[in-house]
């Protein structure tokens with residue numbers, strides 16, 4: 001059913017007075033206390049999503065499995081502490097993500113490091129911290145790590161394979177096609193050569209095989225294609241990986257029209273599990289499966305709240321609704337032409353009477369969050385809620401126009417805690 005509630009956090013509802021509430025708080029009171037733009041994460045949604053992943057894994061996958069959250073979707077130190085409490089691991093791509101994860105208490109044995117151009121210091125940090133695996137992306141990465149690993153033990157690594165397939169998602173979110181910057185390609189022999197080199201070099205312990213074909217994908221069959229291709233190259237190199245990771249990337253609906261695209265996370269895990277079992281059927285062995293979803297865990301758990309500054313009428317009759325955030329905290333509409341829904345916090349179920357274009361506050365004509373949305377009558381001072389705002393908004397946020405990044409809240413058991421204070425640029429840039 002196309003229902004706005006399926007885009008909202010589990011704890012969202014509408015009060016008897018018709019106000020949007022999350023847990024027991026109205027948006028108005030949170031906005032007054034913490035200011036806007038404001039991001040709010042609902043703990044229940046994150047926890048349930050992780051539980052759903054766990055249930056699917058235990059239902060469909062007969063071997064061991066580990067969920068490693070893709071920190072790039074959203075990360076902060078308190079958020080990392082919540083992830084640690086939930087007992088899952090993380091996939092990281094930078095020194096700070098490693099630092100936050102370790103300090104928050106995430107076990108190094110549940111951390112793996114990605115990146116197509118890792119620095120020496122990132123590689124060294126990963127070695128010193130004894131993380132589960134460094135994911136080698138290309139020959140430069142491999143050579144750099146060879147020179148750095150002076151210890152007399154083997155560095156645990158995975159190899160990232162580029163399966164050279166096209167997936168149905170925005171071109172900027174495709175990462176497994178032949179011309180992508182990520183991973184060792186198969187067709188030119190790079191993947192096979194790298195596997196053979198890693199197997200013969202005592203500096204490395206080649207534990208696992210990895211691929212990540214892109215993000216915001218709804219078709220489970222593209223995953224089976226990628227897994228078959230990457231495991232075929234392992235077989236050709238006479239290697240039986242004990243760990244297999246088909247990445248993350250499972251999509252979430254962002255607006256009502258996308259709800260029908262969503263075939264469900266269960267199909268993703270079922271298909272991955274079936275494909276790996278097919279590939280290992282001639283052995284008496286089932287590998288450890290790693291999944292690294294980011295968006296699917298946090299996107300729907302988060303909402304963005306903006307204050308409406310004013311409404312401008314254009315000569316052609318269009319109405320521009322100006323909010324106090326925009327491309328600085330959500331680059332997705334400009335980068336991927338991403339579409340969203342929006343709700344008026346003060347009247348979320350009101351009958352739509354006017355069509356608005358929602359524009360941000362930044363000095364760019366492309367700073368448009370929603371090309372069109374039908375809403376009840378809006379006034380300056382009202383609050384606009386954008387659902388499905390938990391992934392790749394704040395983690396990609398900027399300080400364009402020297403606007404500070406928003407405050408971020410976490411709501412759990414009817415209590416609010418701050419995940420990120422509203423940024424104070426004067427303090428953080430003073431040197």
Ligand SMILES: Cc1ncc(COP(=O)(O)O)c(C=O)c1O
Pocket residue numbers: 070072073091114212214215216247248249250292293294295296391
């Ligand atoms: C290597 C890798 N794994 C996992 C992810 C997570 O993807 P998503 O957030 O779409 O699940 C990404 C994101 O692009 C990634 O680059």
